[in-house]
Amino acid sequence: MKKFSTHVGIDVSKSTLDVCILKAEGMSVVGMSVVPNTQQGIRRVFRELRHLNAYGDDTLFCFENTGVYSVPLCLCLSEAGLPYWEVPALEIKKSKGITRGKTDRTDAQDIARYSVRSLDKFKASSMPEVEIQRMKVLFAERDKTVRALKLFESTTEGAAFLPPSIYKSVESQNRKTIAYLRKALRAIDAKIRGVRERNEPLNAQYNLLRSVPGIGDVTATYMIIATGGFKRFGSWRKFACYSGIAPFQYASGSSIRGKTRVNHLADKKMKSLLNMAVLSAVKHDPELKEYYERKKHEGKNPMLVLNNIRCKIVSRAFAVIDRASPYVNLKKFAA
Template sequence: MKNYTNFIGIDVAKLTLDYCMITPNPQPEQGQILNTQKSVDKFLKTLKKAGCQMNETLFVFENTGIYSSLLALVLSENKLDYAQVPALEIKRSLGITRGKSDKVDAKEIANYARRNTDKIALSALPELSLQQLKIVFAEREKTIAAIKSFERTMENEMYLNKKVFTSVKAINRQTVKQLKKQLAALDDRIKILIREDEILYKQQQLLKSIPGIGEITSVYLLMVTKGFTAFTNGRKFACYSGVVPFEHTSGTSVKGKTRVSHLADKKMKSLLHMAALTAIKYDPELKAYYRRKKEEGKHTMLVLNNIKCKMVYRIFVVIARETSFVNLHKFAA
């Protein structure tokens, strides 16, 4: 991380961006602009006219999903240094705080940027194909949730008068049918997006060579790792996925059990769990490992968590090696 002289903390809301700029001058500069491309462009031009050295300026803001996407896009197009930081990380760095406002939050983010320059990792927009993949996958998740919601209506049939339920039965079936048709279209779109990107397509084929890793799990892995550029090794990704156990002890009085952290990507953790259940059915090595540990008296969830970790390491090995997974267990004597 290079040395910066200006730190701009931005509190992102749906309609506005509150900012605080800390410079070598003793008094920080604060203000508010609209969360639109026109306003952000005008703000950057104002900074340049005021003599702000943009190559010595670091922009830091919370990763608020869609609301911070426009800001990240404009900063990226202007080739400026910025970092999207998890809100929890900033919150826990503040210590004890009382009260809350967007103006105060912007100032705290700017102070966080100044104090943690050596720790902050610069952000970058993922490739266009990954951005498209992410939004299509989000639509797929919403469609699946809608299908489950409408299918629950059919559970009422056995409890309601036949004439009463008939008034909604046909409409409900038609709705579910259309949603399933939409789901199939989204799945086809996801396959096309991956097939059009040579690197993503190759990585997906490598991932699917691992027993237990299917279509959806491979797609989600490509998304969250940004084509395996966001994580340097399997250990870090395992932590991100919430499958690495951590010690919980202090002195002689606190001796808690070693547990995984609840701070994790729950979707990724769920997919890895399903992958592990599939793997112990079809992978001879993991199946033997599972049976051996169960015979030793190990808890089922502990053994499954170990298998999740093994699968994460397999994932990163095949990607780094750029060769499909080979199960050496069948060649063992």
């Protein structure tokens, strides 16, 4: 485990960065500042660290993952070759214990202290590939377009209940909006496909994932984005936990024996796509269909069986990527 002499805790907001510079020895704060959330502001932090003789590989930057707000900081640190640790906000919040009150200044100090105390968990963060970032942004736009399309399509449900003269007042505009959104959706899909096809490794991963029964175009694309090109997770079990399909026990002492359940902390989009994948797999994959019917006949809860199949699909996805060969259904070769 690498030791760092200086830890920099940064509370990231839209317009500013609250910075706390902490010496690991004695947990003493040697600097506090507020800078703009821009490249110029981040360079001011670098100058302050140089003044303290704390600029280099011996200094660890730690901050919460705040989506697009933390991108400028990640870019500057990556370009400077400095080690940084982007941590989920919930993990830092739960590590603070009982607290009263909250300010950006104290949050920066808490992040710096978390960096020192949790160094055994440290895993250096890095910027995803440019192509994956582009796919992520495009997929987010696709998601918003799909939601808008469903919202406008729901207007037609009122046609059977409203007088024709009233419904016609919105029918023409609604039809034009739906046509525009469908055209926009096709354009976004084409851009995502273009980004993927221009990157040979990502396109190869996509084709391997599509060979797994149940995994379609959207699921394969989002799985590549969520896994960072299958670099973020060491095993399919860790990804199953991230996706909210890994079951966990709930027990304490001799009296509390709760049901084994999946946890609500998950990537809800990935979980939703896996739900669709399992329905398709049970319908079209004879092996999984036979497994589902057999377990259901044994009296197992259908939702439990479906969740087991979700885990099977994820394990198959990671297997084809690890082997770099398409999925082969061995059941069709059985005697």
